[in-house]
Amino acid sequence: MIDSRIKICCEFVKLNSSQIYDSKLDEKGVKLFKFKISDYVDVLSELKMLLNTSEIERAQRYYHQKDANRFIVCRGLLKLILAKEVGVDVSRIELSKDANKKPFLAFCPELHFNVSHAENYALIALGLQELGVDVEYLSKDFNFTEILPTVFSVPEINAVLTAENKNKTFYKFWTRKEAIVKATGKGIDDNLLKINVLDGGNFIDSTFQLKQNTQVVSFTVDHDYIGALAFKKGKIHVENIILYPLDSLLKEFIR
Secondary structure (H helix, E strand, O other): OOOOOEEEEEEEOOOEEOOOOOOOOOOOOEEEEEEEHHHHHHHHHHHHOOOOHHHHHHHHHOOOHHHHHHHHHHHHHHHHHHHHHHOOOHHHOOEEEOOOOOEEEOOOOOOEEEEEEEOOEEEEEEEOOOEEEEEEEOOOOOOHHHOHHHHOOHHHHHHHHHOOOHHHHHHHHHHHHHHHHHHHOOOOHHHHHHOOOOOEEEEEOOOOOOOOOEEEEEEEEEOOEEEEEEEEOOOOOHHHEEEEEHHHHHHHHHO
């Protein structure tokens, strides 16, 4: 009998990193950029110049200035990264949205990207297939026990409550689920309970909105931050997920 269920494979990995930017992105790899938002506030005016009218208006709608700054930094740096990747002037980078409101480049739809931020850190992922990335701050003040039954399965709850580091285990599972949701772009976050993300292999019914076998890798972003990257299982090799420091790529644009 053929098993029609969808498989989700999850693991914690140490990502490879490179100080040299390789312009060749193939279907077996993913480029990840991590940065501290506070490091780019001093070039906020330059980054703001890269935004179009609607993006500037969006930034102005934020109630807190730090939230507006975060949007400007992340959107500006995303545009610079995309311009470098496709080899065009940054003025040509205009983001469109698909039916699920997921941003894409209309003149280069084969290039997929995703952005996530938490507190002072942000991640940008680039690949040649749908992917999702999430980063979270390992908050010690958040009482997550109350929401466990609404987002985690019984085996996941047991894993969190019996873990040596309950806080890190909670955020490891949470970032995995969020990364999967962002990879699909189909708003399945109301069904996080059905997405099992324990270490190893997990199965969900094929009638669920997730239609393909998925791999999720968790990784350390910094001492108090954890990240997760989700993508279609098969083509991408974990050793080809490369973490780049942002300065090595963008120094020529903003200095």
